[in-house]
Amino acid sequence: MRLYILFGILGAGLVLLILNHDGGRTLGIDNNDFGRLVTLSAIGTMMGAGILASRRQWGESLRQAAIWLLIILALATGYLYRFDLQQVGNRLTAGLIPGRAVVTTGANGEQILVINKGVSGHFEADVSIDGAPLRMMVDTGASSIVLTYDDAMRLGINPDNLVFSIEVSTANGRAMAAPVTLRQVAIGPIMRGTIRGMVTQPGQLDQSLLGMSFLETLGSIEITRDELRLKD
Structure with a gap:
């Protein structure tokens, strides 16, 4: 069921983007932002469905959610500071070699x-x-x-x-x-x-x-x- 929901969200979003490609906006939102919204909605739906499916084990669900949150924050931080990290790597290479x-x-x-x-x-x-x-x-x-x-x-x-x-x-x-x-x-x-x-x-x-x-x-x-x- 969760897989069907995921495909449904992605499919509906893709159809709307295709229909509004020339206009540049979908439901009043820029197409690029709408695409990100669809992706985040699909991820949020999957995570929410997983938490509900394991509602009898709230402690374990919260722990898994915290781990995913840390992973997302680490990836976002790496992306935002990618150029600074590249410079650190270059300076480290220069020092070691x-x-x-x-x-x-x-x-x-x-x-x-x-x-x-x-x-x-x-x-x-x-x-x-x-x-x-x-x-x-x-x-x-x-x-x-x-x-x-x-x-x-x-x-x-x-x-x-x-x-x-x-x-x-x-x-x-x-x-x-x-x-x-x-x-x-x-x-x-x-x-x-x-x-x-x-x-x-x-x-x-x-x-x-x-x-x-x-x-x-x-x-x-x-x-x-x-x-x-x-x-x-």
């Missing part, structure tokens, strides 16, 4: 790329250069993107075209580097094209650097404690 750049939303609604400091004490991130992934250190002290010789070979840069004519300062001392032009550099959703870079001689640099030739194209760079925050 150093170098994983995640996107959060600032107070003004702007998107912010957050990178957590790694165990080395530096900000490292997974960067895509010309479609190839590289783990790079974000270095505001580097004037441009600086690639190790091995990373440059991994990107497919022709070593015969490298002219080591620029003197640079690295953690290992002075070194010579060759200028290159990178077709595309991307970190998370932030993407830039035609970025200048350099390639150091073999063995002169331990890790590639994401320098100012890319960072200066951003809206802002902010370091707060153990976080590096980049705005496009």
Whole structure:
């Protein structure tokens, strides 16, 4: 009987919605709101029928009703705060996986790329250069993107075209580097094209650097404690 009642409510509501589709309103109610009303009425009918069917066990019925109420409230809360929960998940991912750049939303609604400091004490991130992934250190002290010789070979840069004519300062001392032009550099959703870079001689640099030739194209760079925050 309860199943017939449920189908009857849903069927009647569907028929009314179909008949009043062009008008946009059913029984004076917006069609979207009327659809929600029909759904809630069906759920309420089922719950009420269940309570009446077990009227000899009011304690058990109230307990079941309370459980369903908590479930509904939890689902409603999750839906209302879904974007906040997504940001919490992103921040947790960034904290647990150093170098994983995640996107959060600032107070003004702007998107912010957050990178957590790694165990080395530096900000490292997974960067895509010309479609190839590289783990790079974000270095505001580097004037441009600086690639190790091995990373440059991994990107497919022709070593015969490298002219080591620029003197640079690295953690290992002075070194010579060759200028290159990178077709595309991307970190998370932030993407830039035609970025200048350099390639150091073999063995002169331990890790590639994401320098100012890319960072200066951003809206802002902010370091707060153990976080590096980049705005496009």
